[in-house]
Amino acid sequence: MTPSSASSSADAAIRARIEQWVRPEIRALNAYHVPPAAGLIKLDAMENPYRWPPAVVEAWLETLRNVALNRYPDPGADALKRELRAFFRVPRGMELLLGNGSDELLQIIALAVAAPGRVALAPQPAFSMYRMISIFTGLDFVGVPLSAADFALDREAMLAEIERRRPALVLLDFPNNPTGGLFEAETVRAVIEKAPGLVVVDEAYQAFSEMTLMDWLHDYPNLLVLRTLSKMGLAGLRLGMLAGRREWIEELDKIRLPYNINVLTQASAAFALRHRAMLEEQAARIRADREILVAALRACRGLAVYPSRANFILFRAPAGRGGEIFTGLRERGVLIKNLDGAGDTLRDCLRVTVGTPEENQAFLTALAAVL
């Protein structure tokens, strides 16, 4: 056997084993794709563009000096939870579960309720991990289209599908990614009241929407509220927070792997949360720059620009030009998110994250050149 025929028969053997053992629904998935961004202005991932002032960085480094890397982290992250409770004004009596990003918390929730034939339901489009996590934890995923005209939550369709499919889990991103819109609170209430299982309201973009349903936790025993530090300038730390009734949190905590929040994240997040004014000032700047960017996009001929309560803006390019505009921007050094191809409702749609004023201007200049 030649070396190349030996390696191709090894390849065939691996493929056969994969087909035999990896579940078909996993084989059918595509891994979450993060495009290379080296050398580009990165406006594709809803990151906060701001670092901390040098004095704050110095104080942070000083705190890290005392972190014991040789020890496992505090398994309950109690000190960090105290800071989170105060920072996010978690209603009295509610418990917290922390995750390695809110992604991990979504996975924990799905794992807790998944069983053959059970359903997770979310509007479509929505954060792409809702579908991925549902599928790989073994839930059947049901997507309910948002209203085509304005990407509103379709109350009748949501209630009808909940009635028909009896989902174990309903996932609502509030505001929605990728549209940026904030669903009408009363429609969300109707969904929570109708749902036979858990409803997760994912407030990843709360710093920019300035709207929360956290206070509803007392009213609805099937509600959980999800937050993340990722959009507040701490995406690199990976910290998500789930708030809800003690009974739910105790069940979910059984699935959490021990020590899922590492010592550096615990110390750094607790430090950051003590700098409320700095974090709020960054968020306020992003909200103000979002309005400037929306106005500038609305002034561009041929673009449909959707209202945003998040730190990104969805817009639709002239028919058939979405892909070409995305590529033209990248060639000019600006990376945004191309949603053209992510289903009919998002045809020709592009999503830009609000960056610094200089980054936003570079994006607008490049856009003017490609339009």
Ligand SMILES: Cc1ncc(COP(=O)(O)O)c(C=O)c1O
């Ligand atoms: C709605 C929504 N939820 C959760 C996440 C994931 O956040 P994290 O970085 O906390 O995993 C995202 C990320 O884009 C998101 O858009």
